[in-house]
Amino acid sequence: MPRRARRRIDGTRVARALIAGSIGLMLGVTLLPATAGAESTPGVTSSTITIGATVPLTGPAAPGYDEIAPAMNAVFDYVNAHGGVDGRKIDYTYLDDGYNPANTATLTRKLVLQDNIFADVGSLGTPTQSAVQGFLNAQKVPQLFIESGCNCWSNPKYPYSLGWQPPYTVDGKILGAYIKANFAGKKIGYLYQDDEFGQDVVKGLDMEIPSSAVVSRQTYDAATLAGPLSNQMAALKAAGAQVVVLATIPAATALAMLPAAVIGYFPQYVVDSVGADPPTVGPLLSSFAQKGGGTPAQVAAAGGLLNGVITTAYFAPESDTTNPWVQAEKNILQQYAPSLYAKSGLDGNTQYGVALAYTFVQALQKAGKNLTRQGLLNAIANDGKSFVTPGFVPLSYSSSVHYGFEGEEVLKLENSAPPAVTPTGSWIGGVAVSPVEVTSPGSGPIHKYTGPTSLPPKSLTSGS
């Protein structure tokens, strides 16, 4: 009995009960299951189409790549402002997976199982999208226009997965053929990222360049890329490589060129398009030169290292300001993503986002009023080749080919070319040094492309 009396006046007991009660209430509210309405096609109502994606907005892969999804959203806002597709507005949700496949797996399930998306559109990365390829195909959710050039997206086992950009092996083949034709007899060296990306580019290079011409093959690991790639560049110099092919991400391009310049090594660079966009690589060169303790003159000269670089492009670069597609892309971004445009302007990433989203909108239009997932895939397989895109060549889609573009032109960056002007400065432009060429990622030959290049509709260029 005295025990009981003591307990009654115990203030902490009341506090405990209150805290416990409120925690329980909070948990109860949070864990209430979300209700989802039953529909014939998930994510499609009479007035909306819900789509989603997972992209890196934080972490090492984010700089540059975090611009793509907002640029895509600008296109969807443009379409929605003009009445949507068949009266349906596009509702685009992109979630940050930080380039970690475990996050991609969870977030993609959230998009599919909870948010009921109609399709996964414009998700980025090879390891990340590999993680959900099985799940999305099992759920019969289209995994459209994956932002990666892995050869793995066109696989009959995964009918719901489609790539969009040229496979990395196509990059390698076209660059390799250019090197063989234009730098015959010279010693060639490679520096590539030691993963699918770098290896697929090298696969293409090796199909064209005789192995006797390759004097040194250097690699780096993307996960541990932290400082200058001095050892690799010194090895290439020691091997006497006169032409150096870089299959590198933008930061690695800068971290390769700078230490080479320091040791007085200026080979002819050939850079895969992944790591050659001047508005992306230029600022990296200057900032790394500054961080590395370069003199103001050296920092100023760092950007000049891009002069003479050979690379490829599959749509008109941002420096080509008279190109109607470049004008259209600029219009859309200026009007529908003003803050993104003020920050990044038109660069390789924002152009990519606009073009990819525009491809998806056409797929929706072709799929028609009775929108289904299978209908969308059929529309891409049957009509994908006739979609209007900024690409130099039409999309390759068919029922068996799930690659997008398979054609590129070789580009030379030159100080004399019109520059690309972005909010971060003025960057070296490029001129085409080869006709547009088409090839498959397999062992097939490279053909010159002679067909037409599509123009944007008037409504896009006039910006109405």
Added chain:
Amino acid sequence: MNATGFARMMHLPRQPLVRHVLCALVAAAVLYVVVARLSSYNEYQVGEIAAYVVALVGLSLLTGANGQISLGHGAFMAVGAYTMALLMNHTQTNFILELAAAAGVAAAAGLVLGLPATRLKGPYLAGMTLLFALAVPSIADKWPATFGGDQGLTTTVPTAPGSLSAEEWLAQIQIIGALVVMVLVANLLWSRYGRAFRAVRDDEIAASLAGIHVARTKVTAFAISAGCAGLGGALLALSTGVVNTGEFPLTLSIQLLAAMVLGGTGTLIGMVWGGILLVYLPQWSTSVSSDFNLGSGASAYLATIIFGVVLIVAMIAAPNGIQGGLRWLWGHKPHPGTGGRSAPAPVPVSTGD
């Protein structure tokens, strides 16, 4: 009040094995009913929590009961996950055996890494395990033909029996895995091995005077803990459907450690809170940032900021973690396994070896 007192109050059997199995069966029954009523996405998340709980239980045993620190448990999860995926791709083994093998291989890795650990303490041990966390992804990258490189190796969820959905079946596998591990570890901690773990944690010299083989005890704890992490990784690999190096970055090891501390170091039930935090905290923070319309720059780092703030607040408000806080609410004393700050655990006179 300690666990025995709690058991007496609740009229639970006094035999630890019987009591733990009984608790696990009740939990399994409750979870079975609850999971069947959840949406598929919530089922998936409950399964993910269970997978993390398995790994966290191992870490809790290592740090709470044995006083060793590991920054490499994410890598042990990777070892288990790769073992699982390799077995799935190259053999037709029953998935339960594959899970056991994943735990076994990770435990063997833990044994090898645990040997030098007997000579290292505190920051030096942490440094060595950190190195392991950094090394494992590079090893997997080095042999893409075996480990699938960037793309990784795929795993498939075993075919669900009857009309169960894939998500529900997966969640059941993972929950059963977590409960089995919790029962085994709870029994271990109640056995003479558990007492030896705590004795070594509290005072190595006293423990060795009492007849405990200190080095062997520490290596055993490390191997068992790594085995749990390996099983957790293998169970998580079933959720993600693929095993690649990107899934097991260094930050995973650090997040595991933070989740263990938040849940309540040394407790087992506390690891459930840890698992819930690992799965839900990033999501809560994303929805908070979109509710308040924060820019993408700010919202992107909100999860990390919230994790840090929660960790600091928890350490001030409930230094024994969430489970410690709940025990306080319930009116209990801190768990005897929480870092040796409470009454010393009984030390056996002899372990018999």
